[in-house]
Amino acid sequence: MFSKACEYGIRAATFLASCSETGERKNLKQIAEACDAPEAFTAKILQILSKEDLISSIKGAFGGYEISTHKLKDIKLSHIVKAIDGDNIYKGCGLGLAQCNEKKPCPLHFQFKSIRDELKIMLESTSLWELAHELKDGTALLKR
Amino acid sequence: MFSKACEYGIRAATFLASCSETGERKNLKQIAEACDAPEAFTAKILQILSKEDLISSIKGAFGGYEISTHKLKDIKLSHIVKAIDGDNIYKGCGLGLAQCNEKKPCPLHFQFKSIRDELKIMLESTSLWELAHELKDGTALLKR
DNA sequence: TTTAATTCAGATAACCTTGTCCGATTAATT
DNA sequence: AATTAATCGGACAAGGTTATCTGAATTAAA
Numbered sequence: 001m002f003s004k005a006c007e008y009g010i011r012a013a014t015f016l017a018s019c020s021e022t023g024e025r026k027n028l029k030q031i032a033e034a035c036d037a038p039e040a041f042t043a044k045i046l047q048i049l050s051k052e053d054l055i056s057s058i059k060g061a062f063g064g065y066e067i068s069t070h071k072l073k074d075i076k077l078s079h080i081v082k083a084i085d086g087d088n089i090y091k092g093c094g095l096g097l098a099q100c101n102e103k104k105p106c107p108l109h110f111q112f113k114s115i116r117d118e119l120k121i122m123l124e125s126t127s128l129w130e131l132a133h134e135l136k137d138g139t140a141l142l143k144r
Numbered sequence: 145m146f147s148k149a150c151e152y153g154i155r156a157a158t159f160l161a162s163c164s165e166t167g168e169r170k171n172l173k174q175i176a177e178a179c180d181a182p183e184a185f186t187a188k189i190l191q192i193l194s195k196e197d198l199i200s201s202i203k204g205a206f207g208g209y210e211i212s213t214h215k216l217k218d219i220k221l222s223h224i225v226k227a228i229d230g231d232n233i234y235k236g237c238g239l240g241l242a243q244c245n246e247k248k249p250c251p252l253h254f255q256f257k258s259i260r261d262e263l264k265i266m267l268e269s270t271s272l273w274e275l276a277h278e279l280k281d282g283t284a285l286l287k288r
Numbered sequence: 289t290t291t292a293a294t295t296c297a298g299a300t301a302a303c304c305t306t307g308t309c310c311g312a313t314t315a316a317t318t
Numbered sequence: 319a320a321t322t323a324a325t326c327g328g329a330c331a332a333g334g335t336t337a338t339c340t341g342a343a344t345t346a347a348a
Contacts (some may be wrong), residue, residue: 148306148307149305177292181305181309182308183307184308185306203314205314205315205316205317206317207314207315207316278300
């Protein structure tokens with residue numbers, strides 16, 4: 001479904017969100033550890049999220065990453081996914097046809113449509129704030 | 145969503161199904177052309193489908209590929225997808241966690257569940273016969 | 289001002305997926 | 319029996335994704 005990079009990205013953003021609410025800044029090592037993700041690769045992904053202004057990075061000693069508290073409810077999963085994987089996941093044709101639409105559909109077009117739409121709605125309506133709270137509640141986990 | 149191999153595989157199987165109903169055997173070249181897929185790569189995919197007994201291959205002159213008519217309604221999309229991509233698409237965790245279930249879910253588990261279930265049901269209930277008929281009707285196309 | 293802790297950027301390695309090539313095998317036709 | 323049209327199987331090439339490494343830049347604290 002998502003690329004590995006995107007999986008790590010969502011995990012990292014969720015963890016960061018859960019810390020940022022209480023003002024805890026985290027560095028690369030802590031994030032990678034908490035997300036059970038490879039450190040150097042996670043660094044690359046955090047760079048992307050930072051450039052897209054979804055998280056903020058603070059350089060230098062005692063630096064790290066954080067998310068502005070006021071953004072937490074505005075940042076949706078769709079923003080993270082789009083930044084890392086692009087939007088092909090709900091725009092592209094299920095069978096990979098260059099052109100596929102209602103007028104000239106692939107044989108799977110209509111069967112796929114409702115699923116892609118549901119996915120889109122889910123990603124666009126789920127906020128980092130929401131995910132972060134599942135972590136804090138202990139209702140959900142990021143490592144196993 | 146699906147790998148390129150799987151996209152080609154579904155296209156090829158759909159095309160083959162639409163021909164097999166009228167007893168038309170097709171060879172690699174014809175299939176690749178009809179599906180707008182690279183020939184040599186398509187050959188590999190047809191081999192997989194053949195080994196999984198989803199299509200039958202006939203060697204030698206005037207050979208090619210076909211699908212037993214009586215199987216057309218029984219072969220579901222899920223069979224093709226599982227043969228090529230495996231079943232991670234509806235079994236795996238959306239965030240890539242090794243263990244993720246109702247008891248110990250990832251933060252996205254429940255939001256994903258309905259989508260994955262819907263996808264599973266769609267793949268398991270859509271038959272090659274159904275897709276093939278969309279092609280024949282002209283309601284759907286495989287190339288653009 | 290030096291040191292230490294950090295992110296950033298670019299190069300590169302490892303691995304997987306995608307895609308090609310070719311010789312061996314098979315089977316129908318001549 | 320020879321020829322031709324096909325699949326099969328293995329090796330290999332190309333490209334993309336995943337992952338690592340390293341030196342430069344930045345910033346806070348000592």
